[in-house]
Amino acid sequence: MLNALSKMFFLLLGIAMLWCGHSTLAAEDTGWNLQMTNAAELWRTPSKAESLTFSSDKKSRPKAVYNTSRTSRPVVALTFDDGPHGVLTPKLLDILRDAHVRATFFVLGSNVSAYPDIARRIVAEGHEIASHSWSHPSLTKVSAGRFEHEIRDTTDIIERTTGQRVTMMRPPYGALNHRVTKALLEDYQLDVILWDVDPLDWRRPGSDAITRRLVSGAHPGAILLAHDIHPGTIAAIPATIAQLKAKGFSFATVSELLAMDEPTLQKSPMQKKPDAPSISVSGSIPAPEENGKSIPQRVDAEAHKVAE
Numbered sequence: 001m002l003n004a005l006s007k008m009f010f011l012l013l014g015i016a017m018l019w020c021g022h023s024t025l026a027a028e029d030t031g032w033n034l035q036m037t038n039a040a041e042l043w044r045t046p047s048k049a050e051s052l053t054f055s056s057d058k059k060s061r062p063k064a065v066y067n068t069s070r071t072s073r074p075v076v077a078l079t080f081d082d083g084p085h086g087v088l089t090p091k092l093l094d095i096l097r098d099a100h101v102r103a104t105f106f107v108l109g110s111n112v113s114a115y116p117d118i119a120r121r122i123v124a125e126g127h128e129i130a131s132h133s134w135s136h137p138s139l140t141k142v143s144a145g146r147f148e149h150e151i152r153d154t155t156d157i158i159e160r161t162t163g164q165r166v167t168m169m170r171p172p173y174g175a176l177n178h179r180v181t182k183a184l185l186e187d188y189q190l191d192v193i194l195w196d197v198d199p200l201d202w203r204r205p206g207s208d209a210i211t212r213r214l215v216s217g218a219h220p221g222a223i224l225l226a227h228d229i230h231p232g233t234i235a236a237i238p239a240t241i242a243q244l245k246a247k248g249f250s251f252a253t254v255s256e257l258l259a260m261d262e263p264t265l266q267k268s269p270m271q272k273k274p275d276a277p278s279i280s281v282s283g284s285i286p287a288p289e290e291n292g293k294s295i296p297q298r299v300d301a302e303a304h305k306v307a308e
């Protein structure tokens with residue numbers, strides 16, 4: 001009798017081990033799915049943070065460098081760099097709220113630390129928030145330790161402060177080389193977001209010029225660059241939104257715009273702007289820098305001082 005019980009025990013143990021082995025295999029195959037279908041997890045409703053984690057698009061497309069979205073839909077993404085600014089960003093948020101427009105903010109970790117309430121307001125009002133480094137260095141010129149701080153600490157403070165997961169990074173000045181690009185895409189799993197319409201608002205050309213440049217440069221899928229640390233930029237936004245709407249454009253966050261990207265759709269030459277950074281939409285890592293020349297070529301495009 002005891003012997004029979006032992007046999008039964010080992011038989012059950014064997015079945016259990018086989019089942020576990022299958023589960024492990026399934027985990028490797030399906031990633032998150034297993035954790036959601038595992039019997040022990042079925043009772044549990046995912047928290048908000050987990051839902052954000054599940055939204056990872058790792059499986060649907062690889063991380064990549066983007067300066068535009070290839071879509072025929074008349075949609076653009078307004079992006080604002082270098083904030084949050086203690087005075088100007090709330091003014092901009094008022095404008096966007098009144099116009100029912102959502103934008104994407106590439107923020108500095110140091111400014112999120114200084115203005116956590118404004119960072120939370122950005123997210124609470126439906127905008128997207130993403131990393132622009134901690135203190136705005138050219139990432140091609142910093143040590144490995146400083147690079148780690150600039151990227152990891154900024155992601156951490158944004159996520160801790162706002163609860164929104166960071167999936168994208170815009171390098172200061174658009175400065176990239178192969179090493180930096182590879183680290184952002186592979187080590188940190190961040191999409192690298194550049195732009196294809198640059199009004200050079202950091203040169204403070206006046207709000208009319210900023211509006212004119214943004215509106216004339218807009219095309220389906222365009223990523224529009226601006227900075228919410230300059231009064232002239234904030235003043236330009238109501239007219240910019242009104243004129244873009246009058247031309248039939250609607251607005252999306254960068255993530256939404258990238259979701260519309262159709263790799264098979266080629267941009268016509270008319271849509272290629274002369275001020276576009278040299279990296280086009282790509283699912284692969286750009287070629288290594290040659291002769292110390294980093295990419296994109298126009299690293300001066302955003303060469304402004306962060307000082308407020």
Ligand SMILES: [Zn+2]
Pocket residue numbers: 081082132136172173302
């Ligand atoms: Zn910047």
